[in-house]
Amino acid sequence: MAELESMTPVAAIVCILLGCTSLLLLKRSPNRGWIDHMGGMMLSWIILFMGVSYAATAVREAFEDSSVDLDFFRYTQYSFGLVSIILGASFTFFYPYPIIQKASRIKAVPYFVCVLSLVLIVSMLLMDYKYVGATRIVYIPGFIILISVYFRFLTDEIKYGDETARRLSFAAGLIIIALHGAEMTWWLAQLISINDEFIGRNAIQSGVGDFSRIPTWIGYNVMTTIGAVATLTLAAGETWRAQAKGRSGFTIIIYLILGVGLISGIADYAVLDIVNSCMNTVCNDFPESYDIWYTFTTGALVLLFTPLISMYVLLNFDVIDSGSKENRWLTRIIVILMLLIVSSTMIELLQSFLPVSQMISSAILAMVVAIFIGWEERIMEKLIEQSESISKKLSSLKEIHEPDLDVTELEFFSKAMGSLLVFTVVLCFLYSSIT
Amino acid sequence: MTKDSGDVRDVLTNLYSNSTANRYIAATVLALVVVFSYTGYDTLVYRHDVIQNFSEDNEWLLTFETTSDTTQQTVVLQDEETRDLTFDMTDFSVPDGYRIGYIEAQIVGEETAGVLSGNQCDSIAGDIVRNDLTAQWDDPSNNLSGQDSSCVPIDLRLSVYPEFDGEDITVRSINEFQALMGWTDDGWGKGLLSITLELDTNSNTPFVGVDDDEEITIDINVVMFRASVEAIE
Numbered sequence: 001m002a003e004l005e006s007m008t009p010v011a012a013i014v015c016i017l018l019g020c021t022s023l024l025l026l027k028r029s030p031n032r033g034w035i036d037h038m039g040g041m042m043l044s045w046i047i048l049f050m051g052v053s054y055a056a057t058a059v060r061e062a063f064e065d066s067s068v069d070l071d072f073f074r075y076t077q078y079s080f081g082l083v084s085i086i087l088g089a090s091f092t093f094f095y096p097y098p099i100i101q102k103a104s105r106i107k108a109v110p111y112f113v114c115v116l117s118l119v120l121i122v123s124m125l126l127m128d129y130k131y132v133g134a135t136r137i138v139y140i141p142g143f144i145i146l147i148s149v150y151f152r153f154l155t156d157e158i159k160y161g162d163e164t165a166r167r168l169s170f171a172a173g174l175i176i177i178a179l180h181g182a183e184m185t186w187w188l189a190q191l192i193s194i195n196d197e198f199i200g201r202n203a204i205q206s207g208v209g210d211f212s213r214i215p216t217w218i219g220y221n222v223m224t225t226i227g228a229v230a231t232l233t234l235a236a237g238e239t240w241r242a243q244a245k246g247r248s249g250f251t252i253i254i255y256l257i258l259g260v261g262l263i264s265g266i267a268d269y270a271v272l273d274i275v276n277s278c279m280n281t282v283c284n285d286f287p288e289s290y291d292i293w294y295t296f297t298t299g300a301l302v303l304l305f306t307p308l309i310s311m312y313v314l315l316n317f318d319v320i321d322s323g324s325k326e327n328r329w330l331t332r333i334i335v336i337l338m339l340l341i342v343s344s345t346m347i348e349l350l351q352s353f354l355p356v357s358q359m360i361s362s363a364i365l366a367m368v369v370a371i372f373i374g375w376e377e378r379i380m381e382k383l384i385e386q387s388e389s390i391s392k393k394l395s396s397l398k399e400i401h402e403p404d405l406d407v408t409e410l411e412f413f414s415k416a417m418g419s420l421l422v423f424t425v426v427l428c429f430l431y432s433s434i435t
Numbered sequence: 436m437t438k439d440s441g442d443v444r445d446v447l448t449n450l451y452s453n454s455t456a457n458r459y460i461a462a463t464v465l466a467l468v469v470v471f472s473y474t475g476y477d478t479l480v481y482r483h484d485v486i487q488n489f490s491e492d493n494e495w496l497l498t499f500e501t502t503s504d505t506t507q508q509t510v511v512l513q514d515e516e517t518r519d520l521t522f523d524m525t526d527f528s529v530p531d532g533y534r535i536g537y538i539e540a541q542i543v544g545e546e547t548a549g550v551l552s553g554n555q556c557d558s559i560a561g562d563i564v565r566n567d568l569t570a571q572w573d574d575p576s577n578n579l580s581g582q583d584s585s586c587v588p589i590d591l592r593l594s595v596y597p598e599f600d601g602e603d604i605t606v607r608s609i610n611e612f613q614a615l616m617g618w619t620d621d622g623w624g625k626g627l628l629s630i631t632l633e634l635d636t637n638s639n640t641p642f643v644g645v646d647d648d649e650e651i652t653i654d655i656n657v658v659m660f661r662a663s664v665e666a667i668e
Contacts, residue, residue: 401441
């Protein structure tokens with residue numbers, strides 16, 4: 001059986017491609033509401049920063065056995081990972097239900113993100129990333145906002161018959177999956193409290209002194225707790241909705257995550273002896289089937305499907321003007337390209353452990369290409385037809401303030417993020433040269 | 436009543452305006468707190484203590500319990516004769532849990548052994564021959580060759596287990612198993628021990644007669660060890 005190849009380089013390409021294209025499409029969509037504009041920019045930059053972080057990870061993975069000095073890539077990986085965490089946490093204050101609506105506060109966001117990012121990047125750099133896990137605590141308020149939006153609009157839909165409310169609960173649910181997808185698949189392991197044993201194993205494998213810092217462990221526990229609670233509450237909410245309104249695609253996705261988490265939890269429990277071998281004897285390797293399971297579930301969800309979910313949010317909630325003639329061709333290219341990259345990667349991964357000849361996998365890939373080309377028109381039309389901005393819904397509820405902001409003021413956010421990107425790269429380069 | 440002033444207080448009032456939804460939100464927050472509490476205890480208190488006990492600063496004292504097995508062979512060599520002797524290492528009895536640490540060989544001539552022959556001391560040379568025996572052939576503590584013509588026993592030594600010298604040592608590792616890991620390898624000391632003897636007699640002694648042979652005794656002592664470990668507080 002061949003060794004499973006890493007998906008990180010593919011994730012890097014997908015994220016950088018999607019991030020850049022989304023920013024370009026946003027630039028070409030001038031008549032968007034401020035929520036869509038701000039939310040779109042934030043989401044695009046999160047994807048782009050994640051892409052840069054994945055690219056650095058991919059370089060480290062490729063050269064880990066060589067004598068090449070990889071410090072620059074290590075700093076880049078962590079620094080951009082940090083920025084995307086801070087942006088991800090800030091994003092929930094703007095989308096889908098903006099908590100911050102005053103012009104002065106919206107204008108302050110780029111400064112806030114840049115300053116907080118730089119403070120954290122520099123301090124973590126100096127502390128050699130010993131406390132980097134602790135930064136995940138910043139997700140707590142965002143999760144509470146998202147789950148509040150989900151339940152508020154789910155209740156509006158089911159109890160008060162507001163059919164248009166689904167868009168907001170759907171958007172909130174999708175963003176929860178995009179931000180906490182990996183941890184959502186560990187829900188059972190967290191509920192039966194065995195994730196700490198995996199944390200212990202990682203601590204020993206990474207060198208106990210560096211890893212076993214209480215703040216880092218709080219950060220990891222916060223994330224896994226959010227993931228477990230998110231899965232169960234979304235599953236409860238979707239069950240309620242399915243009973244009242246029938247099942248939807250999102251209901252199926254949530255049940256899929258629930259099922260994956262159930263199997264993963266059982267698998268995690270089954271390998272506890274191997275997990276604890278680090279403490280009792282020496283760290284034994286996990287069985288190959290266990291690694292394959294996690295590559296195709298949690299790994300694929302984080303590295304391949306999170307960018308797809310982000311793309312879906314951008315298109316389905318009309319964040320970018322995909323309907324205009326100018327944007328339509330670029331949107332089509334990026335949708336087909338991303339779907340193809342992800343499907344071909346999955347086929348390649350399957351081929352790496354299933355006894356499928358290259359001829360068969362090429363034929364499957366050709367079928368996928370044909371399906372996407374054939375359905376391209378339909379996929380796009382469905383996305384564009386169904387797309388409706390959430391700001392329209394919020395405007396109809398009179399829950400959105402129209403701040404006195406012009407496009408230039410909003411686009412300052414992109415300029416600030418661009419500067420942050422350049423500054424961070426230079427900082428990482430300098431620091432790696434000095435140390 | 437909804438307000439679109441944009442003030443955070445008004446925005447939150449709008450968001451939490453649905454009492455049914457608020458109950459679900461409160462239940463979710465409560466679930467967060469409950470799950471975080473018990474998993475937090477497991478992770479931050481219990482697991483942290485466990486990990487600290489396994490921290491890389493743990494020091495362990497490795498001590499070695501030794502035993503040995505010996506064999507003896509006596510041969511008679513003629514003047515200027517060279518003879519190869521082999522000892523199969525499987526003939527030595529290694530108790531369970533023990534590994535071979537090193538091999539000592541002592542070569543003793545007839546005169547050396549105190550037999551009154553009246554002759555001058557013969558010149559005896561002995562070598563441990565490098566072969567496929569799994570041992571530390573390049574260890575600096577080895578003494579693979581010896582020669583004597585003054586009736587003193589020749590002592591040879593071959594180190595078998597890497598870095599074993601019988602002395603207690605201090606190691607750092609995260610647990611007992613790993614502290615002992617380097618001292619439980621099987622496979623050392625397998626093969627044949629080959630010793631070459633060479634004799635050159637001194638028979639120029641008046642009134643005694645011609646001395647043209649020598650009885651040589653070879654004592655092989657295989658030193659075995661079993662490592663045990665205890666934490667240094």
